Amino acid sequence: MSLLGQRVAETLSDHGVLAQVVPGFQPRQGQTDMAMAVSQTVQEGGQLVVEAGTGVGKTYAYLVPVLLSGQRALVSTATKALQDQLFSRDIPRLVEVLGLPIRVALLKGRSNYLCLHRMEQARHSPEAAEPGAQRALAKIETWSQATRTGDMAELTGLDERSSLWPLVTSTRDNCLGSSCPRFKACHVMLARKEAMAADVVVINHHLFFADMAVRESGVAELLPTVRVTVFDEAHQLNEIGVNFLGKQLSTVQLLELSRDVLATGLQLARGLVDWQLLSGQLEKASRDLRLAAGMHRGSVRLRWTQSLPEGVDASEWTGAMQTLSQSLQLLEAGLEMVTELAPDFQRLSDRTRELLQAVALFSSLPDPEGVRWAEVTAQLRLVESPLDIADAFSALTQPIALPTASAPTNEEADAASEQDQVHAWPLEPSAETHQEPVVQRAWVFTSATLGDDHTLRWFTQPCGLSSATVLQVSSPFDYARQAALYVPEHLPKPGDPGHAVQVAHLAAESARLLGGRTLVLTTTLNAMRTIGEQLQSQLDASANVEVLVQGQSPKRRLMERFREGASGGRAGCVLVASASFWEGFDVPGDALQLVIIDKLPFPPPGDPLFEARSQRVTREGRSAFSDHALPEAAVALKQGAGRLIRSEADRGVLVVCDKRLTSMSYGRRLIRGLPEMRRLNSNEEFQAALLQLTTDATNSTTF
Template sequence: MVVDSGAFDGDDDEDDLDALLGAAPPLRTATRKPSSLTQDVREAFAPHGVLSHAADQFRERGGQTEMALAVARTIESGGELVVEAGTGVGKTFSYLVPALLSGERVLLSTATKTLQDQLFGRDLPRLVDALKLPVRTALLKGRASYLCLHRLDLARHDTSPERGSLRTLAKIEQWSKATRTGDLAELPGLDERSPLIPLITSTRDNCLGAQCPQFKPCHVNLARREALAADVVVINHHLFFADLAVRESGMAELLPSVRVVVFDEAHQLNETGVQFLGVQFGTGQALDFARDVLAAGLQHARGLADWTQRVAAVERAARELRLAAGQQWPGAKLRWAGEAPEGLAAAPWQGALNELQQAFEDAGEALATVSEISPDFIRLHERAEQLAERAGRFAQPCALGSVRWVDVGTQLRLIESPLDIAEAVRTRVLKKGASDVDSSGRAWIFTSATLGDDPQLRWFTEPCGLTDAEVLRVQSPFDYAQQASLYVPRAFPRPNDPSHGAQVARLAARGAALLGGKTLVLTTTLRALRTIGDALRQQLDHLDGARRPEVLVQGELPKRVLMDRFRAGDGQGEAGCVLVASASFWEGFDAPGDALQFVVIDKLPFPPPNDPLVEARSQRLEAEGRNAFGDYSLPEAAVALKQGAGRLIRRETDVGVLAICDTRLVTMGYGRRLISALPPMRRLESEADFDAALEALMP
């Protein structure tokens, strides 16, 4: 497992939508006989069927049709279908075609906002046009993706220097007058890391709801209305679970007549779900609350309460909690099984939590006295109560069946999380054992290119509560033995050797120099990312300017810029790029064609054993009499390894070499299991074979 806070796009949508949950408009209804859907799907995928007009160079693929027919059968009969569809199968069309032809109302959930945009902007329109269906589609993201007109107005009148670039704010204001959707993805050049974004978007905490002066033209509300009127709605996993965490009935409360639900890139479901189904509380939240109280108090109720004193109390208590954590490595995760996290004194820690709770309660009392003056105070009072409740919760023992820890950085994040989403999926999504008529007959489709390394895909089905689902595995149509080679260097430092990173950089530089870039280096840690990136630049520095590949390192530029620059490759006749990346680049990074021909993985991506969530999951398995390494750590590594290796071959014409710089793959018994999880690439047994394979790729 590769852990990175940036692996997901971070949609946050936990607001109360009661005002939007009235009767939905009449929907397109299915008129076909249920038994005809599989036949229609079979005809659509035939060599001269409608899909031959919808996709460039379409040709019938047995695996794609097999998956589409399985989806059609599930739609007809209801139930759960889990499909692992190897790269190149064409799984998007395999679930879209039967879903569209069914005439049912459909909810499509993807892993990221980027995939949402691709599905909504490219794949869906193409198919709807080819199938000639009167289908209304809608794109729905979390509120953090939309411009908040009220917050923009507040940012416009705030002259604090930390509020971000005035030039960027001016561009946003100009764009805000022309945009219809308010989707920030439309705004070219806006860095997703910009500190301005939190100031011009809303959260559940600071949204004023129906009391907002901009409620009527609100972009979030517009997107919700369009979703309520649509036949096919594209959301993402973050939005689904954020909604589920706030309302027991989940997305079915927003879209009560949905009968077909598809989760694409479903391998991310469990890790996404536990983020939202747990509880989080942090000193950053406290400081944001204090800032908003001071701004609203001085603007709307100056002199009616001592706002400076109330805010200072919150800030002081947050600072004391941070000090109670002591000096820790940035990024440290402190286990928390007793009264205080490991290594911390209980009395100062509990005292700081109690002081913070009291500061929120005192601020809440002051806000209650001015609640009639402005809707801002009503929402701030609710926030004060919620934050006080969370501070109180973390002063109590951890909930049964959950794990608790503290993430340490400039600020502290206190986290209590379930170990998986199995119970929530069974009881609140699938509603197993419930007498809910609305949930009966619904079809649930879960698909990804990587869902496990065993026939039953237990890595995915067990933590997701899908052990009773039908399971289908469809192999990739690619000829990996002809298209790709696998090299595991035998004479190589062990992964924990201090020289390992430098040797990985040397091997990557060797390939990049021969190929003129076209190299992706995937690391398992941020420390290795920096080490290998620096060493690569030194290794390639001796090459001529025109022949020297550009070394791109994750974190130095926005992710979108890195991907676009790498894909551009040597299109200008110059050397291509070497990209060194971690975490989120192990999946979702697509560079087909000649831009990428060499992938280097620094070491086997086992889950970090000192991570509190990993540790708790392992302990649970051991308590059940199972083997934590064989039943958890090894499958986690196999899935992550498959994801990383999957970056190499994206089309039937792609060719390349994969190098995994971890000798355990060939010296340890479990290495055979990991190799068998990879695509069946040709093995390179010697350094000479490796050099020959690279030279064969040279332009």
């Protein structure tokens, strides 16, 4: 065993420093097994993929070896919540306990930081005239004088969905870079400097891919060159990467440009150009393009295999695209007249040209090697992307030469920032920089759910990790004792029009008995709305159960209220949710004891990305159902089921309201992917299990 391995094993043992100092820490064999594998990868390089079941303690399993190794590292997460947890709690605790002289930095995407220049311009925008806007802007301005980081997460009372948020933050589109009059005080640049000087930098997958997407153009996000990269919540990598590595054009981009042109023009060049006309033309063209996509309920992805998205009127769509192109050309000409007046106009001109190029791309035929679609909501987003990140990621994880130089000084980082041309992972070493021999960097990918077979092919194949070492570490929870699975045979088939109503009835009866404590996960927004409405009508005030429905309040507020449960004299809760609540929603304790899944989460058959991937699988001579649709459903089902048991003391029941799980042959494969729960074979057994939960919520024996 290596010296690093010995130190890691000692740290995680029952007589190690963590057991002595950290409250609640308990050595787990699975955690040690994972940590030893991470230690070997950190030392030798290569790729390690670890599926670590709930409760393994995977965060410490990768942080302990990474920190003890002394190597510079990036730790990337899928969510801001975990990113903040790592930076604010987990890493500082370990650094203190282990007594390590390690500098840690947090780096988020640009739009998470206050932009001082845009804040100063915000009072002149039309949105500033809305009720309450001036008061909110005053609060932001007061906070701006006290904050050190400029991280908008520090500012309470302003949700990122607020119309003011984009007015006081910047994006890659509208950032002025080194031409900005407030560049020296820029919070993004200061965060980048800290990241360049840090030993460990905590980022998120979006930022990682944003950097990767622009590396070729020489405009990077200034992520430091590191020896070790860890991806937590790695199961989201492929989908996030596909979005960032593709091409996009959205009405949000167009309307933001229209708004910024009007505000900047009237403030800095009033009377020189008819800004209201140019802005108004672009806004109208953007809205007309959205209307040309048709009226749809909820979010819809339209196939786009030929020159037009399917289902749109050809003349309306073509006319809308031509009008949009003309309005951008007119705007470009207007901006050319004033570009010398202020750097703001030069950046607006660059944005206009970039959008013109996007319009030209989406006016031509799709790339046959990728997939194109139109995503229609209240806005419109046109996307052309690769089918996965395999090619890009396999190239990225190849060995490279790492510079021997230490972390740059503030002055060096300053100079790099002003050029904004520092690559995160240099493709070619500089002739002026002494280089070590080519080395194999360490890449660690981990999540609780990475596939439904021992090879974890669901994850490794689309990520181009065919040579990775794969490890599966089981959860330490005793699922046979703590949890039960029930598939109600009396419910109608999932395709039956009355299915959602019957699911709601089962949820209402169960919630009455439990006093809330119920999470209902749906596979579609329509089912979520139907079940939510039914529950709100069936569970009145006399039931002493509060029904929460996704979309009716901010996600954070819903989660906080649900976790409170029946504490403090308040009613217990039923939460009906879809999409993002299937993962990353943790409710340990008695506030959640019943998870109901409305039906098996197969991908929607009309989704263009799913269809394109299925067609590729078929061309390769494999089964689109067995090799693509079924693994997708298995992973999603496993993620949803994972909401139930979050600690050794938790107990509960998982209900899957889809009899295909027991009647179809593929159901056995889906069940094998779930933890080994006790089976409830009848409604009577189900009711008895619920009754046991209500009579003694703290009983740790089998129920």
